[in-house]
Amino acid sequence: MAATNTQSWSFRLTPTRVLLFILAGMAAAIALWRLIVGLGPTTNLNDQWPWGLWIGFDVLTGVALAGGGYSTALIVHILHINKFNEIGRSAMLTSMLGYLLVMAGLFLDIGQWFNFWRPFVSWGYHSVLFEVFWCVSLYTTIQVIEFGEILTERVAKPWHKFFRKIMPFLLIVGVLLPTMHQSSLGGLYLIEVGKLHPLWWSPFIPLFFLMSSFFVGPAMVAVETSLAGRAYNHQVDLKVLRGLAKIGGTLMVIYLALKAIDFSNRDAWQYVFAGGLESNMFLLETIGGVIIPLIILISPWGKTRSGLVTYGALTALGVVVNRLNVVITGMVNYYGPGYIPAWTEIVVSAGLVAGGILAYCFIVENFNILGHHEEHEAA
Amino acid sequence: MSKGVLVDLTKCIGCGSCTVACKLYNDNKFEKDSPAIGENPKLTDENWTIVTAKKTEKDGQPVWRYVKQQCLHCEHPACASACFAKAFQKTEEGPVIYYPHLCVGCRYCMLACPFDIPKYQWEKSFPLVTKCQMCSGKVAKGEAPACVSVCPTNVMTFGERDEILALAKKTIESDSKYVKHIYGEKEAGGTDWIYISDVPFEQLGFRTDVTTTPLPEYSHSFLKYTPYVIVGWGSLLTGMYLYTKRRNKIAQEEKKDVHL
Numbered sequence: 001m002a003a004t005n006t007q008s009w010s011f012r013l014t015p016t017r018v019l020l021f022i023l024a025g026m027a028a029a030i031a032l033w034r035l036i037v038g039l040g041p042t043t044n045l046n047d048q049w050p051w052g053l054w055i056g057f058d059v060l061t062g063v064a065l066a067g068g069g070y071s072t073a074l075i076v077h078i079l080h081i082n083k084f085n086e087i088g089r090s091a092m093l094t095s096m097l098g099y100l101l102v103m104a105g106l107f108l109d110i111g112q113w114f115n116f117w118r119p120f121v122s123w124g125y126h127s128v129l130f131e132v133f134w135c136v137s138l139y140t141t142i143q144v145i146e147f148g149e150i151l152t153e154r155v156a157k158p159w160h161k162f163f164r165k166i167m168p169f170l171l172i173v174g175v176l177l178p179t180m181h182q183s184s185l186g187g188l189y190l191i192e193v194g195k196l197h198p199l200w201w202s203p204f205i206p207l208f209f210l211m212s213s214f215f216v217g218p219a220m221v222a223v224e225t226s227l228a229g230r231a232y233n234h235q236v237d238l239k240v241l242r243g244l245a246k247i248g249g250t251l252m253v254i255y256l257a258l259k260a261i262d263f264s265n266r267d268a269w270q271y272v273f274a275g276g277l278e279s280n281m282f283l284l285e286t287i288g289g290v291i292i293p294l295i296i297l298i299s300p301w302g303k304t305r306s307g308l309v310t311y312g313a314l315t316a317l318g319v320v321v322n323r324l325n326v327v328i329t330g331m332v333n334y335y336g337p338g339y340i341p342a343w344t345e346i347v348v349s350a351g352l353v354a355g356g357i358l359a360y361c362f363i364v365e366n367f368n369i370l371g372h373h374e375e376h377e378a379a
Numbered sequence: 380m381s382k383g384v385l386v387d388l389t390k391c392i393g394c395g396s397c398t399v400a401c402k403l404y405n406d407n408k409f410e411k412d413s414p415a416i417g418e419n420p421k422l423t424d425e426n427w428t429i430v431t432a433k434k435t436e437k438d439g440q441p442v443w444r445y446v447k448q449q450c451l452h453c454e455h456p457a458c459a460s461a462c463f464a465k466a467f468q469k470t471e472e473g474p475v476i477y478y479p480h481l482c483v484g485c486r487y488c489m490l491a492c493p494f495d496i497p498k499y500q501w502e503k504s505f506p507l508v509t510k511c512q513m514c515s516g517k518v519a520k521g522e523a524p525a526c527v528s529v530c531p532t533n534v535m536t537f538g539e540r541d542e543i544l545a546l547a548k549k550t551i552e553s554d555s556k557y558v559k560h561i562y563g564e565k566e567a568g569g570t571d572w573i574y575i576s577d578v579p580f581e582q583l584g585f586r587t588d589v590t591t592t593p594l595p596e597y598s599h600s601f602l603k604y605t606p607y608v609i610v611g612w613g614s615l616l617t618g619m620y621l622y623t624k625r626r627n628k629i630a631q632e633e634k635k636d637v638h639l
Contacts, residue, residue, distance in 0.1 A: 080627050116483060
């Protein structure tokens with residue numbers, strides 16, 4: 001486990017990790033090729049479908065799944081609910097890695113990538129994307145600085161005190177920013193009125209994005225800690241997972257209720273059971289990703305580790321399907337079919353995830369992440 | 380005041396002179412695979428305007444109509460409001476124009492446009508967004524756009540938007556063959572290019588379910604809360620942070636178990 005006191009760095013090379021390295025390497029090669037030759041030859045994007053898998057999965061889904069960082073930070077460090085301390089560091093690490101991958105995915109998707117900094121000086125503040133851009137870049141920076149507190153336990157130790165001092169400020173801003181950009185990622189689609197299918201377009205779409213990014217946090221923590229628990233023989237107390245899942249589950253109930261009210265307001269119930277691609281995908285996301293996980297939580301199975309992992313995996317998948325539905329399924333009716341992700345797009349997305357897993361393993365094996373129980377002294 | 384163009388579709392014979400003038404003035408390439416006229420022309424990075432030949436019906440009789448398409452230069456352009464780097468801006472004279480050096484290439488403008496006008500240079504290493512600029516240089520000098528000035532049948536009238544809108548109203552009122560709808564008067568909150576026709580617009584491929592609310596308002600309805608969220612949520616978080624921390628500290632000092 002965390003080898004804080006030994007001097008050497010460790011990284012075991014297992015067959016799975018070799019595979020992940022190959023995947024990440026392929027993704028890097030394709031990414032380089034894409035940066036040189038442009039988007040046309042390397043993706044299936046076109047004038048009809050300007051946004052595809054990279055925006056839908058790497059960016060929108062990535063940011064949502066990384067939401068575990070801010071929801072955990074809120075619960076552990078702002079509300080100081082100490083029983084959840086032990087998952088604080090791993091959740092925030094996953095979140096930081098998630099955001100770094102999102103930045104990489106976004107960078108690959110923009111055509112004038114050397115111009116990525118432009119909105120810092122040319123303020124298109126009428127755009128929801130402007131808020132997304134500022135919040136996501138600031139928040140990623142903040143997470144990297146937050147990680148400095150863990151980093152300086154092992155390297156550049158004299159800086160450790162400094163990082164502990166600024167942590168409270170970072171934590172507060174680090175919850176404020178995601179609240180804004182998680183909702184504004186949904187807000188991006190407000191302007192798609194009449195284009196995005198009414199099952200997903202709603203004046204409340206920013207709120208739905210915010211809520212789902214929050215309740216996917218406990219779900220991700222359940223999945224992640226079980227994976228890490230198996231790999232590192234460090235099981236998080238079941239009570240902790242169950243407690244977090246209850247918070248997430250409560251929010252999921254409110255989410256469903258708000259969806260129901262919204263559908264009644266907009267007279268959109270007719271689309272739910274209309275059959276066809278949209279309604280089937282919507283039912284998949286809602287039943288498979290919200291209702292069944294809730295039933296698991298209420299049932300006795302929800303008190304066991306396998307039940308909680310299943311709840312977590314289904315909820316996370318539900319959010320993945322929801323984001324892809326907004327970006328792709330919900331636009332098919334308007335744009336018509338004409339986009340299926342190219343293999344290159346899929347490999348790059350998979351490779352980014354592979355790189356993230358490798359980075360997670362390296363950090364967990366070399367820094368004090370999983371065994372961390374105490375609350376910040378300064379915090 | 381904004382300049383605009385009134386397009387009277389009843390006068391168009393589909394010759395395509397306007398598409399040629401557009402390419403010549405803007406130095407855009409002719410591409411064999413993507414024609415700018417015919418039954419299936421496509422707006423592309425090289426075709427900023429197209430004329431579609433449409434076989435449709437009028438009073439039970441089959442008829443041909445020719446529909447010119449280009450950027451409508453919205454009064455409240457969705458593309459400009461969606462751009463987070465101000466690469467699209469509406470000039471005082473009306474044209475919505477593109478500043479390539481500001482563009483990041485995110486393509487949110489393409490998604491935001493209610494008429495799907497902006498197109499992308501997919502085959503280039505460093506692609507730009509392209510669309511009709513309404514020959515903004517000519518318009519700034521008070522001249523009509525290139526396509527307008529070459530039309531042999533006077534399909535298009537260039538002028539102050541107010542005046543061409545009045546002209547459109549007068550025309551459709553005085554002649555019963557016109558449908559009583561000026562496309563672009565209210566669509567997307569009003570556009571500077573407006574159309575009149577003797578065949579219903581939906582039959583000609585126009586998007587008739589476009590909202591009449593200016594699209595930037597949809598974004599604004601969300602963004603307007605941002606300052607309140609920063610101040611309100613920010614202070615609430617700080618308050619909760621300080622409160623729960625102190626509560627835990629007191630509980631620890633008194634060695635009491637406080638249930639949360």
